[in-house]
Amino acid sequence: MSVTEKLAELGITLPEPASPAGIYVRAKRTGNLIFVAGQLPMANGELKSIGRVGADLTLEDGYEAAKLCALNALSILNAEAGSLEKIVQLVRVEGFVCSADGFTDQPKVINGASEFLAEVLGEKGSHARIAIGVSELPLGASVEVAMIAEVSD
Numbered sequence: 001m002s003v004t005e006k007l008a009e010l011g012i013t014l015p016e017p018a019s020p021a022g023i024y025v026r027a028k029r030t031g032n033l034i035f036v037a038g039q040l041p042m043a044n045g046e047l048k049s050i051g052r053v054g055a056d057l058t059l060e061d062g063y064e065a066a067k068l069c070a071l072n073a074l075s076i077l078n079a080e081a082g083s084l085e086k087i088v089q090l091v092r093v094e095g096f097v098c099s100a101d102g103f104t105d106q107p108k109v110i111n112g113a114s115e116f117l118a119e120v121l122g123e124k125g126s127h128a129r130i131a132i133g134v135s136e137l138p139l140g141a142s143v144e145v146a147m148i149a150e151v152s153d
Contacts, residue, residue: 003084006120014075018042021138027080032153033091034080038146039072040139041065049142054103057142062097066112069095069145073113074120081151090117090127091148098142099133106131113145 007014020026020037027036041049041064049065051057057065070093078084095110097103110131117125127147137144 003087003121006122007084010120012071012120014078015043015072017076017079018072027076029080029151032088032150034077034149034151036073036076036080036147036149038094038096038138038144039069039076040137040141040144041068042072043068047139047141050140051142052098052100052103053109053142054100054105056100059105059108062109062142063112065141065143066095066097066110066145067116069143070113070116070147073145073147074117077147077149077151081149084121086151086153087121087124088150088152089124090121091150093117093127093129094146095129095131096134096137096144097131098135098137098140103133106133109143110145112143 027034053062093113097106097109
């Protein structure tokens with residue numbers, strides 16, 4: 001099953017790729033690698049998850065925010081590669097979780113992105129990963145996800 005068919009089966013439509021919120025590009029390609037800039041849990045131009053996981057938000061809230069970040073990153077990969085079918089493999093996913101003091105379940109939060117990507121991309125969605133707790137993220141977001149993907153020409 002193609003990635004496009006899988007998204008349709010899941011009832012998911014890729015959003016329009018977000019514009020950068022600063023002086024940077026949304027993605028940079030070098031050779032067959034595309035580096036996607038950090039994506040926030042945005043939908044329809046609105047930040048959907050604000051606050052610290054473990055204080056203002058539950059682990060489950062963070063998980064869903066990470067999933068939304070991954071969807072936004074896929075929309076950028078689609079735009080930059082010309083099609084999600086050109087993804088050879090995800091190489092790395094980088095997750096940042098705005099965390100309450102003492103919160104140490106960042107990997108479980110970023111599983112929201114990882115499990116979503118595996119569901120949509122199958123084996124191509126397996127990746128190396130980092131999950132880091134931070135005290136603040138841009139715009140007060142709860143989660144930010146960046147990724148590196150290998151694509152075909």
